[in-house]
Amino acid sequence: MRRDIFQAIADPTRRAIIGLIAIQAMTPNAIAEHFETSRQAISKHLRILSECELIQQEQKGREIFYQLELNKLKEIDQWLAQFKAIWENRFNELDTILANLKNKTDENESTI
């Protein structure tokens, strides 16, 4: 029951919900209309997303509008950042290798 954002986005339905309410807030019923499953199943997904603070809710009369909490998604981006640092670094290394190769080629050319 103690879930984190990574478990929250592991489910494809939950990722679809996130995509759906990214632009504008929606009610559970409106969201459920976009899926094959029942409203209750969607409600459970919304509860999980709420527990992880990936979504926020605003009550309007008897309706509840759920909205994406974009800042929370940044936590995934932050986890990715450490690897991004590596892959960009590898790219730089490749740059260095290519630069070295070019220098050697130039040297050879100059001795011809």
Added chain:
Amino acid sequence: MRRDIFQAIADPTRRAIIGLIAIQAMTPNAIAEHFETSRQAISKHLRILSECELIQQEQKGREIFYQLELNKLKEIDQWLAQFKAIWENRFNELDTILANLKNKTDENESTI
């Protein structure tokens, strides 16, 4: 049994494995030494990561070195990109609002 990258990174142990082998390839035994669980449990995690093509293996004698496939991690980054577009857009909107506010302030100042 049909898992995708999002399910692969949902497990904290698997995320730790990913972090561990990000810099250099490691054998299952070496990886397992960093965790409380058994080697077999780690092996199962490695199989899941393999199935999702998040890691690659290279056999050296009786040892198998597992290495992170950085490019696969980019798929998560690509999924995040759509939301990044939104939050950067919101930031720009805020910029516009602030710019407008400033202009109005300037106008007021000029009329004083």
Added chain:
DNA sequence: TAAATTTGCAACTAATTGGTTTCTTAATTT
């Protein structure tokens, strides 16, 4: 060649997950 090491695979188990059904509460309509 025999013993030890490294690893993967299969069977089993307890816990968790996603889903359904039923029920209750609260806010609108009619």
Added chain:
DNA sequence: AAATTAAGAAACCAATTAGTTGCAAATTTA
């Protein structure tokens, strides 16, 4: 006031998951 609508809560179920134990195959080492 009665019926309808929106939504959360609880109980239940089938499928999946993470982990364990035991075993077999392949490579080293003694």
